[in-house]
Amino acid sequence: MVETYQRRSALAHLGLVARAAGSSRERAGIIMSEVPHRTIVNIRGMASDPAFSSAVQTATGLPLPEAANAVSSAGVWQILWLGPNEWWITGPDGEADSLIEALRANFAGQHAAACDVSESRAIIRLKGPKARDVLMRGVSLDLHPRAFRVGQCAQTGLSRANALLHLVDDAPTFEIYVLKSFSDYLWRWLETVARDFGLAVEA
Amino acid sequence: MLLIPCPFCGKRDEHEFTYAREAHIARPTNGEQMSDAEWAQYLFMRKNPKGVHYERWMHAKGCRRYFNVARDTVTHEIYAVYEMGQPAPAIERENGR
Ligand SMILES: [Zn+2]
Numbered sequence: 001m002v003e004t005y006q007r008r009s010a011l012a013h014l015g016l017v018a019r020a021a022g023s024s025r026e027r028a029g030i031i032m033s034e035v036p037h038r039t040i041v042n043i044r045g046m047a048s049d050p051a052f053s054s055a056v057q058t059a060t061g062l063p064l065p066e067a068a069n070a071v072s073s074a075g076v077w078q079i080l081w082l083g084p085n086e087w088w089i090t091g092p093d094g095e096a097d098s099l100i101e102a103l104r105a106n107f108a109g110q111h112a113a114a115c116d117v118s119e120s121r122a123i124i125r126l127k128g129p130k131a132r133d134v135l136m137r138g139v140s141l142d143l144h145p146r147a148f149r150v151g152q153c154a155q156t157g158l159s160r161a162n163a164l165l166h167l168v169d170d171a172p173t174f175e176i177y178v179l180k181s182f183s184d185y186l187w188r189w190l191e192t193v194a195r196d197f198g199l200a201v202e203a
Numbered sequence: 204m205l206l207i208p209c210p211f212c213g214k215r216d217e218h219e220f221t222y223a224r225e226a227h228i229a230r231p232t233n234g235e236q237m238s239d240a241e242w243a244q245y246l247f248m249r250k251n252p253k254g255v256h257y258e259r260w261m262h263a264k265g266c267r268r269y270f271n272v273a274r275d276t277v278t279h280e281i282y283a284v285y286e287m288g289q290p291a292p293a294i295e296r297e298n299g300r
Binding site for chain 2: 068069082083084086140141154155156157162
């Protein structure tokens, strides 16, 4: 466990708080920010096993999304579909240990696993009417609102970095999960593209 | 560019996938009794058809699952996509190439 006073988010070195102070959101087509320190718990199990899905629901209060690219969410918690037997549970910082404890207790006797991957990803939030235009320059995914709807997620390549996109609302707001080692690169790439559409930075 | 239908995520650009060579090659269980030539046959020799090829792909930038694809090596047409462990489907080709 990292000491709290030493803890820095993946993009802390970019000084986004200071930049946000001098950043005008008027007429910005894109507002970029970092979502620091979010709990991410990876779970594996058989979606077809009702004991597994009810174990997850008991621990999180959320239904397990079984459809491809689906997300179930309530308040600050969400479950993101990653594959036919793999999900991320994401929520507020510092909740991983107690969540994993609850999950593992419920998984007793099952072929299932839960593990903390919170520190593996940085999260970049891209918000504003031009957010799709920015992403379209780096993904091959169809981002049209008919094809990629609010409350869906998809893992894909974003300017050659593996990333998960979650469309949170129809602002539209995208949350982009990327390996921390790619986060500096991806932020700079997104920022370069976003400048074409009027960029503001938010803390 | 191919649009490959991942059996789990749906249609995605070919750049999201890695190619994992010929499908349905079972590792022999009697390796000790096999000659070097027979072992080499298992290890190295692969089909190279002009037409339907049964092969594995992995959705590397998506769900990271392996699956099988029946693809035409001439036209790149994808006839079938099916999960690992499933038998190869028979493909009837209309153009008879
Ligand atoms: Zn997939």
